[in-house]
Amino acid sequence: MEWGREPYNNFTVLRAKFDQWFAEKAVEQGALLVCETVAVECIVENGRVVGVRTDRPDGDIYADVVVLADGVNSLLAKQLGFHREWRPDEVALATMEILKLDKTVIEDRFNLEPNQGCTIEIFGDATKGIVGTGFLYTNKDTLSIGVGTLLSGLIKHKMKPYDLLEYVKNHPMIRPYIQGSEPVEYLAHLIPEGGYHSIPKVAGNGVLVVGDAAQLVNAIHREGSNMAMTSGRLAAETIIMAKAQNDFSESMLDQYRMKLMESFIGQDLKKYKDATHHFERFPQYFEQYIPMMNRAASQMFTVDGASKWEKQKKIWRDLGSTKQKFKLARDMMKAWKVMK
Amino acid sequence: MMKAQTIEEKQYLVRFNADTKSHLHVLDPNICLTKCPDKICTIFCPASVYKWEEVRMHVGYEGCHECGSCRIGCPYENIQWEYPRGGYGIVFRLG
Numbered sequence A: 001m002e003w004g005r006e007p008y009n010n011f012t013v014l015r016a017k018f019d020q021w022f023a024e025k026a027v028e029q030g031a032l033l034v035c036e037t038v039a040v041e042c043i044v045e046n047g048r049v050v051g052v053r054t055d056r057p058d059g060d061i062y063a064d065v066v067v068l069a070d071g072v073n074s075l076l077a078k079q080l081g082f083h084r085e086w087r088p089d090e091v092a093l094a095t096m097e098i099l100k101l102d103k104t105v106i107e108d109r110f111n112l113e114p115n116q117g118c119t120i121e122i123f124g125d126a127t128k129g130i131v132g133t134g135f136l137y138t139n140k141d142t143l144s145i146g147v148g149t150l151l152s153g154l155i156k157h158k159m160k161p162y163d164l165l166e167y168v169k170n171h172p173m174i175r176p177y178i179q180g181s182e183p184v185e186y187l188a189h190l191i192p193e194g195g196y197h198s199i200p201k202v203a204g205n206g207v208l209v210v211g212d213a214a215q216l217v218n219a220i221h222r223e224g225s226n227m228a229m230t231s232g233r234l235a236a237e238t239i240i241m242a243k244a245q246n247d248f249s250e251s252m253l254d255q256y257r258m259k260l261m262e263s264f265i266g267q268d269l270k271k272y273k274d275a276t277h278h279f280e281r282f283p284q285y286f287e288q289y290i291p292m293m294n295r296a297a298s299q300m301f302t303v304d305g306a307s308k309w310e311k312q313k314k315i316w317r318d319l320g321s322t323k324q325k326f327k328l329a330r331d332m333m334k335a336w337k338v339m340k
Numbered sequence B: 001m002m003k004a005q006t007i008e009e010k011q012y013l014v015r016f017n018a019d020t021k022s023h024l025h026v027l028d029p030n031i032c033l034t035k036c037p038d039k040i041c042t043i044f045c046p047a048s049v050y051k052w053e054e055v056r057m058h059v060g061y062e063g064c065h066e067c068g069s070c071r072i073g074c075p076y077e078n079i080q081w082e083y084p085r086g087g088y089g090i091v092f093r094l095g
């Protein structure tokens, strides 16, 4: 309940609105906002980034430092050779829908006070054995529902992402929450989930990389916006320092990378550095163990006259032969190691 | 019954300001024809932009969400991918 008071723990936002509001904050501080313009490449002179070339006529813009905040695809950082093309197991493809639902219905259904919100994380059957998760967030008079899986998983299982979204929406655990709502927008986006090992070069001569472009997402806790904003702040602090010394070289700007790694961003990404790849490499977790845990829990909680001892024995038997049990125990230890 | 079940219905909810020329190009349709039995981009593209028409790929770029999946997911790097020109492409109304 302390999350319902200031400083609030989390907000759900609709990006179209939030981004405008957030950009306005920068403008208030004196930034010049240029919309509807694509940065086509960095202008590099003598091994140093000195600006960006845009697709506007006479659209070259020069700067002491260019901050690349161009999101997951980050074609600009790729052009600079900071990262190669991402592999399909370094990105998750998320599809989502915004569902219109009456404010009072949302508050009743999710047990909320006015202006309170609720997030539900969906884990397990939602992704049909592919590494990924689903989510259901409340907004004021809409819900956001989505599901994301590694692109490599969709390719391997030959699954259409919107079919998976429909599957989640119609899942008996989810359907009651969204009953009576009306889809008003459909969206698809990649999430960088390569984690620690995929963080590219983030500082060069006259250039820094922040946010999704630097793969700064904690997929396990679904944190990305906070990391994007914090990395942006760390970049700004570094540039202020660089400006004071009039030195925009890589060795100076590399302070940013150090700050990043010392912050919760670097620490958290390090903590989970092997998690996604572990679950991707060993499909038994999502394909077998999660359904197995669900079955076991369901058996334990079924009131059918059998004693809990009998139930436990049956669950134990269902785990398979001694050899299979050893494998399971070993896999659980490994899972603990990548998550701890 | 929930509405927007098919991808066509979902896409109908999205606003696009389509440019007159495509920002997506399949470089060599022959690779699709001979090397890519699943035509995998027609499966994982969240907007069903790619449609295989016997010997060639139809690219409905107007409905592209600019997610980047096809550029990363095509096993033969056979898709040339750019952002649409400034002011064109998908328009986010809410999310």
Ligand SMILES: Cc1cc2nc3c(=O)[nH]c(=O)nc-3n(C[C@H](O)[C@H](O)[C@H](O)COP(=O)(O)OP(=O)(O)OC[C@H]3O[C@@H](n4cnc5c(N)ncnc54)[C@H](O)[C@@H]3O)c2cc1C
Binding pocket: A037, A038, A039, A040, A069, A070, A071, A072, A074, A075, A076, A094, A095, A096, A146, A189, A190, A191, A210, A211, A212, A213, A216, A217, A222, A223, A224, A225, A226, A227, A228, B083
């Ligand atoms: C479905 C989904 C759910 C999520 N849920 C959460 C959540 O619950 N909590 C959380 O913390 N995070 C969440 N995230 C992650 C979060 O959205 C991202 O981590 C965050 O938005 C990253 O911010 P960014 O500014 O780095 O990149 P983006 O928000 O992607 O912004 C990059 C911008 O740059 C623009 N751009 C790219 N290239 C160019 C160019 N060449 N020229 C001009 N403009 C360009 C893009 O159009 C885009 O507007 C979620 C992501 C998705 C997809």
Ligand code: SF4
Binding pocket: B026, B031, B032, B033, B036, B038, B039, B040, B041, B042, B050, B073, B074, B075, B076, B077, B078, B079
């Ligand atoms: S995934 Fe690539 S090679 Fe396969 S059909 Fe699509 S464009 Fe062609």
Ligand code: SF4
Binding pocket: A188, B024, B044, B045, B046, B047, B048, B049, B050, B063, B064, B065, B066, B067, B068, B069, B070, B071
């Ligand atoms: S960028 Fe995304 S939506 Fe657009 S064609 Fe490629 S996969 Fe489809």
